[in-house]
Amino acid sequence: xxxxxxxxxxxxxxxxxxxxxxxxxxxxxxxxxxxxxxxxxxxxxxxxxxxxxxxxxxxxxxxxxxxxxxxxxxxxxxxxxxxxxxxxxxxxxxxxxxxxxxxxxxxxxxxxxxxxxxxxxxxxxxxxxxxxxxxxxxxxxx
Numbered sequence: 561x562x563x564x565x566x567x568x569x570x571x572x573x574x575x576x577x578x579x580x581x582x583x584x585x586x587x588x589x590x591x592x593x594x595x596x597x598x599x600x601x602x603x604x605x606x607x608x609x610x611x612x613x614x615x616x617x618x619x620x621x622x623x624x625x626x627x628x629x630x631x632x633x634x635x636x637x638x639x640x641x642x643x644x645x646x647x648x649x650x651x652x653x654x655x656x657x658x659x660x661x662x663x664x665x666x667x668x669x670x671x672x673x674x675x676x677x678x679x680x681x682x683x684x685x686x687x688x689x690x691x692x693x694x695x696x697x698x699x700x701x702x
Contacts, residue, residue, distance in 0.1 A: 569688035570612070571605040571674070573626060575681045580630065580655070583682060594682040600669065603676040603689055610674050613692070618668055625691040626662045626683055628655040653682075662687075665695050 576599065577583050583593060593599045603624065605613055616622070633656060639645070640652040649657055666680035 567627070567690055569606070569627070569690060570609040570692075571603055571689040573601055573603055573624070573683055573685075573687040573689050575599075575601040575683060575685045575687070577681070577684050580684070583684070592682070594664070594680055597679060599679070599681045601666075601678050601681040601683070603678065603692075605674040605676070605689075607674060613671070613674070613676065616668060616671055616676060616692070618670055621665060621667050621695040622678075623691075623693040623695050624664050624666055624678075624683075624689060625693065626664075627688040627690055628657070628660040628662050629686070629688055630684055631655040631657070631660050634658055634660075661690070 577593065634649065635656060636649055636658075637646040638649050638652055638654050638656065640647055640654070643651070655662060662683060664680055664682050666678040668676055668678050670677040
């Protein structure tokens with residue numbers, strides 16, 4: 561058995577969504593907040609990690625890696641609007657996962673000190689941010 565890991569958030573994510581019910585529409589659906597250009601979120605990087613965001617520019621895309629801190633419990637099989645019947649949790653975007661880790665592709669709109677405003681919201685207000693990774697089509701293997 562592998563040892564447990566301790567992760568330290570590098571910031572918090574602020575969004576207009578307070579409960580999981582606020583995000584019920586699947587991310588790939590046209591009415592999803594994730595696809596709505598009018599829905600914005602803000603990453604607040606903790607001061608001790610400020611230097612780590614140097615070089616992030618408005619218009620750039622990134623992967624936000626975060627903790628599903630409001631998820632409780634998990635099942636290895638679940639239902640998904642994309643599939644008929646039960647499927648494995650790892651083939652879905654369900655927040656009910658063994659390690660409660662979420663990943664979302666976002667586009668940064670504004671960078672102001674430790675504040676990064678983005679489009680592509682599919683997380684709840686107060687979500688702990690674990691990491692940011694640059695994203696481009698070139699990072700996806702063929």
